[in-house]
Amino acid sequence: MPGRLTPRRTGTTPRTARARRLRTAALSTGLATALVAGLSACGGGASASAGNSTLKWTSSYFPAHWDPVVSGSGAQFRELALVYASLTRTDKDGNAVPDLAESWEYNDKGDQVTFHLRSGLKFSDGEPVDATAVKAAVERAQKQKNSALFGDLTSIKSVEANGLDAVVHLTQVDYQIPQLLGQRVLQIASPKAAKSPTELDRNPVGAGPFIVTQLVPGTKAVLKKNPDYWDAENIHIDDVELTSAPDASTVVSGLQTGVYNFADIDPSQADAAKKAGLDVFVQPGFNASNISLNINKAPFDDDRVVDAVRHAINRQEFVDKLTFGYGETTDQPFPEGYVAYDPQSADAYPYDPAKAKKLLAEAGHPSGDIKLDLVIPAEDPQAEIVQSQLAKVGITVTIKIDKNWATPFFAKDLTFSLYGTTGRDSALQTLTAHFGPNGPLNLSSPYEPEGFEAAVAKVRRTPLDAPDYAQVLQSATRAGLESKALVFTYSSPNLIAKSKAISGLPKNPAHIDWTGVTIGAGS
Amino acid sequence: MVRRVLSLTSGRIAVAVLAVIALLALFGPLLAPQDPLATSESTLAPVSGAHWLGTDYLGRDVLSRLLDGSRVSVLGALEVALTALVVGAVPGILSVCLGRAFEWFTLRLADTLVALPFLLFAVAVIALLGNGLTQAMLVTGVLVSPLFYRVARAAGLSVARSPYVEAALISGASIGWIVRRHVWAKVLPPLAVALAQTIGVGFVIVSSLTFLGIGVQPPAPTWGGLLASDLGYLSHRPWAPLAPAVLIMATVWAANLLADAVRDVSGEAGRALVDGRRARAHRPGPAGPAPLGGAS
Numbered sequence: 097m098p099g100r101l102t103p104r105r106t107g108t109t110p111r112t113a114r115a116r117r118l119r120t121a122a123l124s125t126g127l128a129t130a131l132v133a134g135l136s137a138c139g140g141g142a143s144a145s146a147g148n149s150t151l152k153w154t155s156s157y158f159p160a161h162w163d164p165v166v167s168g169s170g171a172q173f174r175e176l177a178l179v180y181a182s183l184t185r186t187d188k189d190g191n192a193v194p195d196l197a198e199s200w201e202y203n204d205k206g207d208q209v210t211f212h213l214r215s216g217l218k219f220s221d222g223e224p225v226d227a228t229a230v231k232a233a234v235e236r237a238q239k240q241k242n243s244a245l246f247g248d249l250t251s252i253k254s255v256e257a258n259g260l261d262a263v264v265h266l267t268q269v270d271y272q273i274p275q276l277l278g279q280r281v282l283q284i285a286s287p288k289a290a291k292s293p294t295e296l297d298r299n300p301v302g303a304g305p306f307i308v309t310q311l312v313p314g315t316k317a318v319l320k321k322n323p324d325y326w327d328a329e330n331i332h333i334d335d336v337e338l339t340s341a342p343d344a345s346t347v348v349s350g351l352q353t354g355v356y357n358f359a360d361i362d363p364s365q366a367d368a369a370k371k372a373g374l375d376v377f378v379q380p381g382f383n384a385s386n387i388s389l390n391i392n393k394a395p396f397d398d399d400r401v402v403d404a405v406r407h408a409i410n411r412q413e414f415v416d417k418l419t420f421g422y423g424e425t426t427d428q429p430f431p432e433g434y435v436a437y438d439p440q441s442a443d444a445y446p447y448d449p450a451k452a453k454k455l456l457a458e459a460g461h462p463s464g465d466i467k468l469d470l471v472i473p474a475e476d477p478q479a480e481i482v483q484s485q486l487a488k489v490g491i492t493v494t495i496k497i498d499k500n501w502a503t504p505f506f507a508k509d510l511t512f513s514l515y516g517t518t519g520r521d522s523a524l525q526t527l528t529a530h531f532g533p534n535g536p537l538n539l540s541s542p543y544e545p546e547g548f549e550a551a552v553a554k555v556r557r558t559p560l561d562a563p564d565y566a567q568v569l570q571s572a573t574r575a576g577l578e579s580k581a582l583v584f585t586y587s588s589p590n591l592i593a594k595s596k597a598i599s600g601l602p603k604n605p606a607h608i609d610w611t612g613v614t615i616g617a618g619s
Numbered sequence: 620m621v622r623r624v625l626s627l628t629s630g631r632i633a634v635a636v637l638a639v640i641a642l643l644a645l646f647g648p649l650l651a652p653q654d655p656l657a658t659s660e661s662t663l664a665p666v667s668g669a670h671w672l673g674t675d676y677l678g679r680d681v682l683s684r685l686l687d688g689s690r691v692s693v694l695g696a697l698e699v700a701l702t703a704l705v706v707g708a709v710p711g712i713l714s715v716c717l718g719r720a721f722e723w724f725t726l727r728l729a730d731t732l733v734a735l736p737f738l739l740f741a742v743a744v745i746a747l748l749g750n751g752l753t754q755a756m757l758v759t760g761v762l763v764s765p766l767f768y769r770v771a772r773a774a775g776l777s778v779a780r781s782p783y784v785e786a787a788l789i790s791g792a793s794i795g796w797i798v799r800r801h802v803w804a805k806v807l808p809p810l811a812v813a814l815a816q817t818i819g820v821g822f823v824i825v826s827s828l829t830f831l832g833i834g835v836q837p838p839a840p841t842w843g844g845l846l847a848s849d850l851g852y853l854s855h856r857p858w859a860p861l862a863p864a865v866l867i868m869a870t871v872w873a874a875n876l877l878a879d880a881v882r883d884v885s886g887e888a889g890r891a892l893v894d895g896r897r898a899r900a901h902r903p904g905p906a907g908p909a910p911l912g913g914a915s
Contacts, residue, residue: 345853364676368854417662417677475832480677483838484658495837497750 148334149615151598154347154356158314158340162300163293165237168244169280171518174608178319178336180283180302181326183211183230183262184274186521186606188380190435191560192274196225196284196303196326197262206269206557211277213260214326219286220307227257232287234264240293247536248281248525251556270556278521279607305331305610315340332614348372348593357595357615363420369593378422379590380605382519382526384429385414387482387583388539393511395466396540400459402580406445407452408489413481414586422589428573429517429530431587434605435566436523438573445583452489463490468512470494473501478514478585508541516588521606523569524555531576540581551575620811623884626896630880636873640866643686644693651683655840663855672862676852679838681845685862688840692829692867695756696821702760703817707767708810712802714768715775716794729765737762738827745833752825752834759824763817770813774806808885812878819874826867842867 159172164180167173184192184200197211217225234255237245251270256263264273276282289301300308305328306319319336322328341347344362351359352372361369361376369376389396389405396402411425427444430437456466468486470493472479483493493512504510515537520526529535532552533542551572558568592601597616602609624630643650652671659678666673672681707729714722740762741755748754778784778801787797828834829843837844842863849859884890 343850345850348854362851364852365854371854416660417658475837477677480838481658484656484677497832497836499746 149332150335150337151333151358151610151615152337152339152354152356153358154339154341154350156341156344156360156362158317158338160314161297162308162311162317163290163297164283164285165240165243165245166293166297169248169518169520173280173283173518175317175338176283176300177279177304177607178306178338178610179300179304179308180279180285181304182279182282182284183213183277184521185609186275186278186604188602188604188606190523190606192278192521195278200274202271202559206271206559207266209264209266209273211262211264211274213262215260217303217326218324219289219301219303220322220324221286221289221301223286223288223301225284225303226260227255227262229284229287230262231255231257232290233282233284236285236290236293237282242293245281247534248276248520248529251276268553268556271559272522272524272556275522275560276520276525280521281525306333306336327611330611332612333610348374351593351595354595357598359593361591361593363418363422363589363591365593366420366422366591373596374593375596375598376591376593377600379592379601379608380431380603381587381590382430382434382605383516383587383590384426384431384519385478385514385516385585385588386429386530386537387585388505388510388513388515388537389581389583390508390511391540391543391580392508395459395461395468396511396580398459399580400455401461401466403445404452404455404459404489405486405491406583407448407455408485408491409445409482409583409585410447410485411585412447413485414478417481418477419586419589422591424587425585426587427584428577429526429582429584430519430523430573434523436527436569436573438570438577440570441574441577444577449489456490461490464492465490467492467494469496470512470514471496471498471501471504471510472514473497473499476514482514505539506536508539510539513539519605524552524572527555527572527576528552530582531579538579538581540579543579543581545575545578545580547578548572548575620808620881620884623890624877624880627880627883629876630884633873633877633880636869637877640689640693640870640873643689645690647686647689651680651686653680653683655679655683655687656838663852665856673856673859675845675848675859677838681859681862684840684845685842685866688842688845689866691752691835691839692822692825692842692870695752695825695834696818696870698753698756699760699763699821699824700814700817702757703763703767704810704814706761707764707769708771708806711768711771712775712798712806714772715779715802716798725768729768732762733765735762738824741824741828742831742833745828750834750836752828755828755834756821756825759821763820766813766817767810770809771806774809775802778802778805808881812882812885815874815878815881819871819878822867822871822874 155175157171157175159167159175161167162176164176167176181196183195183197185195187193196213196217198214200209200211202209211230213226219225223229234249234252237243238249251266251268251273253265253267256265266273283302285296286301289296289299298311303325305322305325307322308317308319310318317338319338321331321334325331341359344365347359347361348365348368350356351369351374366376387409389402391397391402411427415421415423415425424431426432428437428441468491470479470482472495474497479495483495486493505513517526517537520529530537531545531548532538533544535541555568555572558565599614601613602611625634657679659674661674662676662678664670664674670680670682672685675681675684710725714725737759741759744758745751745755784797784801787801826843829841830847832844832847835841835844846860846863849856849863852859
């Protein structure tokens, strides 16, 4: 009987055959791994290529709209500023400095300002950056149906395009215009792309430091450096991957593993970020949160009830519990130290629950008599603090979450709500938004505190470089703070965690300035 | 049935766990050692004698909030299960008795309801009717009801074709009498299984919605809400999500265990299983060890 049924291959033993199979398997695995890696690299074609300095920014304020006119002047303007430049920008001292406009001058009367644009600039679609583009941007912000900015441009009557000179005719003397037309209010889009605002929302085209190469709405944007940006030589970042931040508790893990190298984080995550060896810092800002009261409705139509609320609020509790000490208290629509902050008005209504109770009793409201609905758009621990603080003086607050909150809030239908502002480039704009008769953040419209209108007019008439500008501005703040409609509470911090490979950011409170920022290896 | 379920170890465990949860729902708010809404300066405090499970981000006692929040979670789950039972089982039985038109209509309706994702639908209902758990749970119960419809219908069909029902019909018995006398007894066990299972599903739904901050207005505590808020402070209190998560898991597990136990003891096979166990329990033990290799 033969020992085997199949012929033996010459020179091949079972051991060598096994070894060959193993080698073949190892080689196949290696090839497959290389292939997968290669294909992955191809699949991520929109991602930045290796070796370039890439900013991987995850943000809680990923823009819902990329048309700056629709997006408005909320916190997401910082992300839009990657794509869009504006006529001016604000420096770290709060002054308007050149951006697309290299200079500007007012006429003698102060009701006309001419911006001189830099020559040779182009939008990323090849359209020239000229006065016609500025005129189109202003008119779009004033007239587009879904514009969130029209209320900010009431001082502008018309814009005359004259080559590279944009002549802005004003409805009144207003020296705030160079500050107003900064990044929050006039990020300029290509007029050709903006002919279809819907398309612009999907494919943003600006003349900013970066160009969008891929946009997944609500999720991710990939950008590359704009070589035609006027200050391109000082932009040292080649690519940007901007993503919508996941749950706050997972951002730090993403930073640790290199999925991101830059993120705005919740104060509750600051310790974890520090322990992870990340750079954690507070970028200065103009943030201020407030409790909005409608004095046209009971019980706030009684000044004593308003004053009771003012005295019932312990601002330090907001700072301690919500910002983990990174924020600061404020009783004005700006943080302390800002040019418009009025030291004379500081602490006008100190925390005094006993006095609050007394005021309520005088107004005829025994404990538990006042029941209020605090309407907010989403769950917010701030509301729970307000609720517990007012409960201590005998006001019962029920928190109501209304996903459609914006409609009744801006229609001034609510009685009691919360709001937080990231500020404006123009301090006067911040004041009029909060205290003006038609201010979007004045829940008590058309109410306006006495003397505010005159104070605002005086600020408008005061050139920004006038020696008494700060004093005039602070007087307007003082007049505004006579308003019964707002109780300011605290300034939340712009807390950022970043990889140490990213150099420090300029400490500019107005915006995130990428000028001169470098990204080293290993980020 | 209850006695038979309790004769199984798994049944006893499930009933014990669910009884504890039911007691928490009934007396939890009374047992809470502190005001669950009272904030303090001691935020994110660790476990201590004053705060057995520490405090949350506003300095509130977590144990008190867990105890206080148990009622909402339990009532929500029961609301889903009972709504589904009533909305599903009754038409399920009637579809066997009330003719082809009713049968066709209810079958199509059940098919339609199955196609709707109940969690998303609950979110949509809250968006439409305002933030409240009751309406969301009622709607979810309706969407889960096809389970009961199918179970009741299947059991009803099997009974309806049996010779004794046909004999009763020939003898002139009314439909109502037949349902009460013959169908109900056959339908109950599978419905009990489905009910226990649905209570577990209801818990998951309530916890999911409250985790997302939907259905309950803050600062009212819920197990899902506590889990969500704890996750935001993991770096400060990494163990904090354990308590609500374990409670949710244990409740869902116990509900499913009960469903299994009810299924095991239902019908003739279940009776045989229980009887067999009893018989083994009462059989006198062997005199000595069985010889190696088997007893033969």
